[in-house]
Amino acid sequence: MERIAVFASGNGSNLQALIEGVRAGTIPAVIALVLSDRADAYALERGRKAGIETRFVDRKSFPSREAFDAALLAEVNGRKVGWVVLAGFMRILTPDFVRPLAGRIVNIHPALLPKYPGTHSIERALEAGERETGVTVHLVDEGVDTGPILRQEKLEIRPGETLEGLTERVHQLEHEVYPRVVAELVTGTIRIPKGTR
Ligand code: GRF
Numbered sequence: 001m002e003r004i005a006v007f008a009s010g011n012g013s014n015l016q017a018l019i020e021g022v023r024a025g026t027i028p029a030v031i032a033l034v035l036s037d038r039a040d041a042y043a044l045e046r047g048r049k050a051g052i053e054t055r056f057v058d059r060k061s062f063p064s065r066e067a068f069d070a071a072l073l074a075e076v077n078g079r080k081v082g083w084v085v086l087a088g089f090m091r092i093l094t095p096d097f098v099r100p101l102a103g104r105i106v107n108i109h110p111a112l113l114p115k116y117p118g119t120h121s122i123e124r125a126l127e128a129g130e131r132e133t134g135v136t137v138h139l140v141d142e143g144v145d146t147g148p149i150l151r152q153e154k155l156e157i158r159p160g161e162t163l164e165g166l167t168e169r170v171h172q173l174e175h176e177v178y179p180r181v182v183a184e185l186v187t188g189t190i191r192i193p194k195g196t197r
Pocket of ligand 1: 008009010011012013014015087088089108109110171174
């Protein structure tokens with residue numbers, strides 16, 4: 001069975017959706033590691049509760065981003081992990097991490113990329129008066145939210161919708177889409193854009 005590592009900096013609701021997918025058997029994989037750059041990330045607690053090995057890797061204890069990324073890579077390499085699944089991991093990974101794992105890192109983003117990369121994407125789409133937004137699952141390359149797109153799903157923005165309401169609906173959609181795409185990745189049933197692995 002494929003082994004995956006999940007990287008998360010925050011709440012970890014997407015991690016939870018993946019944990020449940022694994023538990024239900026819809027994602028035929030083992031989550032071998034939950035890694036966070038924040039000691040207080042609730043994602044770590046979710047990992048522990050699910051009996052998954054967790055690691056906190058502190059950026060502050062490394063002299064450079066490259067040294068930090070080398071430590072992340074060592075965590076992944078030591079566990080024979082086939083996929084690194086980013087779920088709200090708030091650090092930009094350097095080529096030192098991305099290159100050795102080319103085409104094996106996946107991310108979910110709460111907007112229809114290439115629109116609204118970076119942070120506060122839901123809010124920016126709402127404030128721009130967009131009539132629709134959505135979620136994007138993409139492979140991670142050396143840019144910020146720029147890698148090849150694997151799946152996008154749209155969501156209509158309702159007239160007068162609040163940021164709170166829209167955020168809730170975007171997250172719900174993420175929790176449906178991400179487990180499905182991760183299942184397709186580990187079973188090799190999704191088309192991976194050429195030249196990425
Ligand atoms: C999600 O909106 C995801 O798209 C973005 O970060 C957020 C993480 O939320 N990359 P959670 O920690 O999974 O609840």
